[in-house]
Amino acid sequence: MTQTTDVLIIGAGPAGLMAAEIIAEAGRSVLVVDAMPSAGRKFLLAGRGGLNLTHSEGVDDFLARYRGAQPHITPLIEAFSPLDLIDWCEGLGQPTFTGTSGRVFPKSFKTSPLLRAWLQRLTGLGVRFAFRHRWTGWNSQGQAMFSTPVGEQVIESRASLLALGGASWPRMGSDGGWVGIFEREGVTVTPLKPSNMGLNIAWSDILRNRFAGEPIKRAALTHDGVTIRGEAIVSERGLEGGAVYALSAPIRDAVMAHGSTTITIDLRPDLPLALIEEKLRQPRAKASASTFLHRAAGLAPIGIALMREACGGPLPVDAKALAALVKAVPLTVRGIEGIERAISTAGGVAFEGLTPHLMIRAKPGVFVAGEMLDWEAPTGGYLLQAGFASAVAAAHGIIGFLGHDDGSSPDQ
Ligand SMILES: Cc1cc2nc3c(=O)[nH]c(=O)nc-3n(C[C@H](O)[C@H](O)[C@H](O)COP(=O)(O)OP(=O)(O)OC[C@H]3O[C@@H](n4cnc5c(N)ncnc54)[C@H](O)[C@@H]3O)c2cc1C
Numbered sequence: 001m002t003q004t005t006d007v008l009i010i011g012a013g014p015a016g017l018m019a020a021e022i023i024a025e026a027g028r029s030v031l032v033v034d035a036m037p038s039a040g041r042k043f044l045l046a047g048r049g050g051l052n053l054t055h056s057e058g059v060d061d062f063l064a065r066y067r068g069a070q071p072h073i074t075p076l077i078e079a080f081s082p083l084d085l086i087d088w089c090e091g092l093g094q095p096t097f098t099g100t101s102g103r104v105f106p107k108s109f110k111t112s113p114l115l116r117a118w119l120q121r122l123t124g125l126g127v128r129f130a131f132r133h134r135w136t137g138w139n140s141q142g143q144a145m146f147s148t149p150v151g152e153q154v155i156e157s158r159a160s161l162l163a164l165g166g167a168s169w170p171r172m173g174s175d176g177g178w179v180g181i182f183e184r185e186g187v188t189v190t191p192l193k194p195s196n197m198g199l200n201i202a203w204s205d206i207l208r209n210r211f212a213g214e215p216i217k218r219a220a221l222t223h224d225g226v227t228i229r230g231e232a233i234v235s236e237r238g239l240e241g242g243a244v245y246a247l248s249a250p251i252r253d254a255v256m257a258h259g260s261t262t263i264t265i266d267l268r269p270d271l272p273l274a275l276i277e278e279k280l281r282q283p284r285a286k287a288s289a290s291t292f293l294h295r296a297a298g299l300a301p302i303g304i305a306l307m308r309e310a311c312g313g314p315l316p317v318d319a320k321a322l323a324a325l326v327k328a329v330p331l332t333v334r335g336i337e338g339i340e341r342a343i344s345t346a347g348g349v350a351f352e353g354l355t356p357h358l359m360i361r362a363k364p365g366v367f368v369a370g371e372m373l374d375w376e377a378p379t380g381g382y383l384l385q386a387g388f389a390s391a392v393a394a395a396h397g398i399i400g401f402l403g404h405d406d407g408s409s410p411d412q
Contacts, residue, residue, distance in 0.1 A: 013042055069373075144156075194336060216265065279296045348374040
């Protein structure tokens with residue numbers, strides 16, 4: 001059986017749903033389909049640790065987060081800014097607040113009340129949903145094909161948006177299965193890679209057994225001259241956490257190019273080297289190295305354990321060498337966590353093959369948005385902001401495309 005609609009949106013994540021809202025508001029019939037049994041599974045997961053919607057920093061700093069894709073992301077975020085996203089969230093009855101770090105969250109901290117209100121709004125706008133529909137490609141007439149519990153289905157539409165996400169956390173629905181289909185159709189896709197992922201460090205058994213799960217608080221991590229302050233968490237296989245994710249893209253690239261790379265951890269970024277050295281010149285009396293370091297330099301047991309780990313033997317006795325170690329514990333990163341455990345995905349559909357409204361040039365009427373595009377950014381609200389902004393651009397592109405189809409002026 002063939003279903004028909006003006007606009008078919010494949011992928012009921014934040015990008016697909018945002019486009020559905022704008023297109024339905026413009027009076028077009030919209031059908032949203034997803035492989036999963038319900039909408040926004042990864043969006044809900046993102047709310048588990050506090051849904052960080054966007055960031056309040058200045059626009060130049062904000063845009064600089066998008067590494068190589070900045071020229072493509074800039075017009076999207078200029079057209080749908082962090083303030084627009086905050087207004088939209090509040091319009092759904094979810095007030096927001098800005099944390100001390102500048103990150104913006106809904107006051108509820110969660111995705112579920114926002115998603116519930118949003119799905120109600122979409123249903124009110126007449127948006128239809130079909131779940132357990134896995135998109136498998138296009139047939140020879142260009143219609144979208146789906147595998148469903150009742151067999152193969154075909155959906156015919158005048159325009160479509162693919163918002164299929166990246167490949168991290170595949171249990172939530174986005175598994176990158178679309179890459180092969182796109183490549184067979186001749187659409188250029190930059191290989192998908194993990195982004196905002198943990199690092200692999202070969203811990204000793206002692207460190208792993210005693211400290212896995214332990215946070216390294218108020219530290220500063222440096223890689224290749226770039227320093228990020230924040231928290232890292234010792235995992236069984238290495239390090240994870242906000243400060244690690246912020247540096248993870250250049251670390252990933254260095255590991256991929258050279259097999260390993262070194263990061264350093266400053267355990268007391270608030271104190272200058274000379275002051276730490278002075279503190280460590282105090283007489284130790286009979287105190288053990290750990291007691292002395294804790295008392296003199298305020299180091300936590302995890303910090304001292306990392307210093308021992310880096311030395312691979314006894315700690316230096318000399319105050320100068322010891323202070324230098326406190327300020328820069330060197331750790332060798334020998335690998336990175338796989339994409340299935342990453343927060344997000346780098347790589348995706350190359351912007352070069354797309355119009356400014358994100359239509360695939362080689363496939364008129366087919367648009368793409370969200371994390372499946374070739375951009376990456378650290379955590380901090382930059383992921384959702386770019387996903388939403390790209391969906392807004394694609395939605396306006398689709399409205400323009402259909403208007404053109406109806407005989408009015410094109411918007412491409
Ligand atoms: C643990 C975690 C925490 C996060 N926290 C934050 C945060 O606080 N702030 C932030 O900005 N970002 C966060 N993110 C990232 C954010 O969740 C994603 O960037 C965002 O969900 C991407 O939106 P999207 O709509 O592009 O794709 P997705 O949300 O991945 O949605 C894609 C949809 O497409 C569907 N799909 C895929 N393939 C097919 C197919 N073949 N057929 C049919 N349907 C298909 C999937 O089922 C899915 O529903 C977090 C991610 C994780 C994993």
